[in-house]
Amino acid sequence: MHFPSLNAIIEGLLFVSDGPMTLDRLTELLPDYERASVRLAVQELRDDYEQRGAGVHLVEVAGGWQLRTVPELMPYLSRMVKGRPARFSQSALETLAIVAYRQPITRQEIEYLRGVDTGAVLKTLLEKKLVKILGKKDIPGRPIIYGTTREFLEVFNLKDLKGLPTLREIQSLDEVPIFEVQEELPLGGEQRGEP
Amino acid sequence: MPQAAETIPTSLFEGADQGYSIKLDAFEGPLDLLLHLIRKNEVDIYDIPISLITRQYLDYLKLMKELNLDLAGDFLVMASTLLQIKSRMLLPLPEPEEGEGEEQEDPRAELVRRLIEYQRYRDAGLELGARELLGREVFARPCADGCCLEGFVPADDGPIELDLFELSEAFNQLLARIPTARAHEVAGQDTLSIVDAINEILSRLDGHESMEFESLFLDDMSRERMIVTFLALLELCRIKLLKVIQNSRYGAIHIFPSVAATDNDGASDALPFA
Incomplete structure (x- = not known):
């Protein structure tokens, strides 16, 4: 067997990895190679898949790289995959959007924006691990803030939160934000005194 | 529960009374309904004809009641807001105070802001939902039983620090295992303060590198004792004497003494119970 190329090694790593691989992680696993050449190889690999019109492609997601099937295969793959695919209700999507764009945000602020009780939706999103508790807001009552x-x-x-589609701007809308910017407080910080 | 109906309902409402439940694609909330009314009437969102919209809004609430739909309180709150705006618009504007040239704000202004803000997030939500979702349009390896939400392991293999939600979820699972009520329990025999529990956890951890979360809770522990132990664990995390770590998502939870514990001076400083 001939000596494998860096591209081939990275392809193998990405194939076996069960989640997105960051460039840091790849560089860590490949100590003999420069970070720059690893990055170049990843890009070459991505272009390679693209040009071949392959069934999988290399996408940048959650700060890392992952091999995913191309969307065109959906009808064929969903036949093979057991169970119902993830479905999101309108209320779940609304709530997710609010949390995504406005994080850190309290439940009360979400409910003000949506105009309805959001407790149940938020709980489901927490259970599905799409939303997490970031800490507590430093205002009376110390409400939990979510992200x-x-x-x-x-x-x-x-790819990251900056990759979120930009919110549709509405002209002549007041520039005043409804809630002031809030500081994120870590859970279990230095504060003490309360029992 | 819909019982086997003897008579065939002649109307929808009758059916509803007899316990047929009808699932309608209702509105997500009062703001959603208002936006729908504004669009249906083709009116300008910045100049809402408040009496028309209020009337239609109230009509809709009446319909929901007739159809036996669960009428969320939030819809009623909005109804009263609309009525308040309507009455404020009927009142003559007070003479502007002299010296203060500030313009009176339109009573509808806040509602309009909320509607527009809501619309932005609703659209953003729809846009999110239309993306190529993992497990729906695109798939990755391994796709555990079609639900790609479960079983994900983060790319970096390092231990994960848990958040409060996961920890309390684990505790709830533990609590679910023990029977809720034991008859004729003699109270007061097994009292344990949080301070005692803290000391117990620390002494059990002493000399060990780590402990499993579940092994903290012995099977014969009472519910009260488990709760006290859990509270002690939370307290220890708060004062940073312990670290709670998972090796993989949904894996076993481990408890480590954090570095601060070896640093004796710092630790006793931080301990409010010393």
Whole structure:
């Protein structure tokens, strides 16, 4: 067997990996190679899949790289995959969008924006690990603040939070934000005194 | 429960009374309904004809009641908001105070802001839902039983620090295992304060590198004792004497003494129970 190329090695790593692989992780696994050449190889690999019109392609998602099937295969693959695919109700999507764009955000703020009780939806999103608790807001009552997770990026095929589609701007809308910017407080910080 | 109906309902409403449940694609909330009414009437969102919209809104609420739909309280709150705006618009504007040239805000302004804001997020949500979702349009390896939400392991193999939600979820699973009520329990025999529980956890951890979360809770522990132990664990995390770590998503939870514990001076400083 001939000596495998860097591209081939990376392809193998990505094939076996069960989640997106960051460039950092790849570089760590390939100590004999420069970070720059690893990055180049990843890009070459991505272009290679693209040009071949392959059934899988290399996508940048949740800050890493992952081999995923191309969307055109969906009808064939969904026949093979057992169980119902992930379905999201309108309320779940609305809530996710609000959390994604406005994080860190409290439940009360979400409910103000949506105009309805959001407790049940939020619980489902927490259970599905799409939303997580970031900490507590430093206002009376210390309400919990929420944000999106890495799984959210993975499921929704997003490179990072900046990759979210831009919110449709509405002209002549007041520039005043409804809620002021809030500081994120870590859970279990230095504060003490309360029992 | 819909019982086998003896008589065939002659109308929809009768059916509803007899316990047929009809699932309708209802509106997500009052803002959703308002947006629908505004679009249906083709009116300008910045100049809402409040009396028309209020009337239609109330008509819709009446219909929902007739159809026996669960009428969420939020819909009623919005109804009263609409009525309040309507009455404020009927009142003559007070004479502007002298010296203060500030313009009176349109009573509808806040509602309009909320509607527009809501519409943006609703659209953004639809856009999110239309993306190529993992497990729906695109697939990755391994796709555990079609549900790609489950069983994901993060790319970096390092241990994961848990968040509070996961920890309390694990505790709830534990609690579910023990029977809720034991008859004729003698109270007061097995009282344990959080301080005691903290000391117990620390002494059990002493000399060990780590412990499994579940092994903290012995099978013969009472519910109260489990709760106290859990509270002690939370307290220890808060004062940073312990670290709670999972090796993989949904894997076993381990408890480690954190570095601060070896640093004796710092630790006793932080301990409010010392």
